[in-house]
Amino acid sequence: GESVGLHLPTLSVQEGDNSIINCAYSNSASDYFIWYKQESGKGPQFIIDIRSNMDKRQGQRVTVLLNKTVKHLSLQIAATQPGDSAVYFCASPRGGEKLTFGTGTRLTIIP
Amino acid sequence: EPEVTQTPSHQVTQMGQEVILRCVPISNHLYFYWYRQILGQKVEFLVSFYNNEISEKSEIFDDQFSVERPDGSNFTLKIRSTKLEDSAMYFCASSAGWQQPQHFGDGTRLSIL
Numbered sequence: 001g002e003s004v005g006l007h008l009p010t011l012s013v014q015e016g017d018n019s020i021i022n023c024a025y026s027n028s029a030s031d032y033f034i035w036y037k038q039e040s041g042k043g044p045q046f047i048i049d050i051r052s053n054m055d056k057r058q059g060q061r062v063t064v065l066l067n068k069t070v071k072h073l074s075l076q077i078a079a080t081q082p083g084d085s086a087v088y089f090c091a092s093p094r095g096g097e098k099l100t101f102g103t104g105t106r107l108t109i110i111p
Numbered sequence: 112e113p114e115v116t117q118t119p120s121h122q123v124t125q126m127g128q129e130v131i132l133r134c135v136p137i138s139n140h141l142y143f144y145w146y147r148q149i150l151g152q153k154v155e156f157l158v159s160f161y162n163n164e165i166s167e168k169s170e171i172f173d174d175q176f177s178v179e180r181p182d183g184s185n186f187t188l189k190i191r192s193t194k195l196e197d198s199a200m201y202f203c204a205s206s207a208g209w210q211q212p213q214h215f216g217d218g219t220r221l222s223i224l
Contacts, residue, residue, distance in 0.1 A: 034212055043204075043217045046213070049212050098169070101155075102153070
């Protein structure tokens, strides 16, 4: 069936380094993707989104890349900080507005 | 910055009892959602609500669940007769329009005893 998932369940990065979190999806008709960050005890927090007519979008310290050929997207976080420690999800609306979430990558920042 | 607020943050209920989870979406948003996350699992879609009616629901959202927007600001999820397996974090979300980012509240932790 259709899926939106993440490559690695955990990722540890040195503070100040850049992080790259990857996500794969199976439905080639997916045309809108959102990255969320979830800290312990909180709800998913919107980070950045991208539509299928783009292959790159930049925000503050974050960049999302979309490769439709291989159905892959990535979230790059520049100069990671301790506050970046969280679980990161990619999500995509499926069959309407409902979001399908992946399993998440837990990003740990090493001081 | 506007945010989605949910109350209570933690609800403990006896099995078989009714529970109402409350949400105040962002004020100019038009689409409203409930999701749940069982401990250690993925966030799962329950229901979407637009123009005062359910627009989509998952197979989880059976007859024991209902949603209501009783006034211009609140959006509620009612579970009529709770079961042990209803224990989860329940998240409310809202968005400004079609394929716009959904913004989530911090959830209600529902514990069924």
